[in-house]
Amino acid sequence: MTRPKLSLYYDLHSPYAYLAFYAIKNSSTFKSCDVTYIPVLLVAYIKAIGLQPPWSSPNKINWMVTDITRSAREFNIPWTQGWPMNYPAMATTVKVQRVLVACSHECPERYPDVIGALFHAFWVEKKGVQLPEIYEPIITDILGKEISSRIVEQA
Template sequence: MWPPMQGNMNLPWYFLHHEGKATNVFEGHQYGRTTSILTSQIKILLYHHQQSSDRLNTRWFNSTTTAMPRQKITLFFDLHSPYSYLAFYVLKNSPIFKQCDTTYIPVLLVAFIKLVGLNPPWSSPNKVNYLWTDMARWCAEYNIPWKQGFPENYPFKVTTLKIQRILTACMIESPLCHADLVAALYHAFWVEKKGVQLPEVHEPIVIKILGQNVGTRIIERSTSEEVKALLKQNTEDAVASGAPGLPWIKAVNATGREECFFGFDHIGQVTRFLGLEKLNGPHL
C-alpha cells in the first residue's frame, strides 16, 4: 500500500537526491501537504512498503520544477490596417496559438508612416484595388469574417487616433478585456464596415464590451497625457525594432530567442519559429 500510513500521518522515506546528497524533504509535514519546492532536474527516490512483504521497492522519477517557458507573441497593430485584422483574428482564434502568451500593442498608423517615410497603400489606386482582391482570398482560405468594400470614413476622412488611444487606455485599465474589445472593434470596422474612428460609433462598442462604469472610465482616461505618451511610445518602439509596416509581430520561442516578422503572409514563419503546428493554408 502506498503511501505508507503511520500513527502521526507523516510521510516517511521520501528523500531528495541532488549532487549525491540525500535530504528528507517532507520532514515534519502532514500527509497530503507538501511545502518543499523541488529544484530543477532532481531525482526523487520513492521507498514504499509492500503489504505482502517487508521488501522495499525503489522507483526513480526525473522531475523538474521549472516548466518549459511559454512562447510569446507581440502584435503591433492599428485598426486601420486590414492585414493587421487578419493577423489579430488568427492569433486570437486559432487553437495553434492558444499555448502562446500573446499581447496586442496599439500603435498609430499615420504617425508610423511618417516615421518610416512610406507612402500609404491607399495613395495608389492599383494597390487599393489589389488589396481588396488579396484580402478576399485570405479570408476565404482561413475562414476569416470579411465583407468587401471600404468602411465608412476610410481611409483618412477621420483617423484612428481616438480609438487607438482608447485601446491603449484599456491595456492599462482593463487588460483582461483588451483582446475582446479589439475583436469587437475590428469586426465593426472590417466586417460591418462601420466608421469606428468616430466617437458616436466606437463609444457604444466600448461600453457594450467593458460595461458602463469601466467603459466610461477608459474613454475619459484615453485623453490623458499618460495615454497619449504611451501610444506615441508604442509607435516609436515598433519603428525602433525594425518594423517596415503593419502588422509587425515579435515572437519569442521556448529557448528565449526573439525574431520579428512583417505582414500576415509571414505568420506561417511565426509558427515554424515557435515550433507550433502548421497552419492550414496554401501560402503559410
C-alpha cells in the first residue's frame, strides 16, 4: 500500500505556516505521510491576487494575535507572544526562502531540520531570520560550514 502524500507550501514569514509545519513534524497523525515542503513567497501571492496583507488592518492583526496564540496553546506548539525583529515591514524572506530551495536540492535529508530551526528562531525566539547574519549560523549549525556556504552561494 502506498503512503499518503502531503505537500506543505510555506513561507517563514507566515505564523500559520509555522503552526502547520510544527503540527506535521510532531503529530503522530502525519508520521505515515510522505511530506514535501515547498517554499513560496506569500507576499507575492497576496499581491498577485490583489489582496491587502493582514498587517494592513489593525483588526486583522488583533484577530491573528488571538487566533495564533489560541491555536499554539490548543495544539501544544511552542509560541512566544509578539512579532519577530522588523516584522512585517522589513521581514522580507526572499533571500532565506531561496536558501531553503537550495537546501532542498543540496541536502534533502536535512532540509526539514533546517526549516524547523529557522521557524523556531523566527516565531519562538523572535529573531530576524530574514537577515544573513541570523540565518547563516543557524544553517551552519545543522549542515556544517562547507554545505552551508555552498547553499548560501547558490541562493
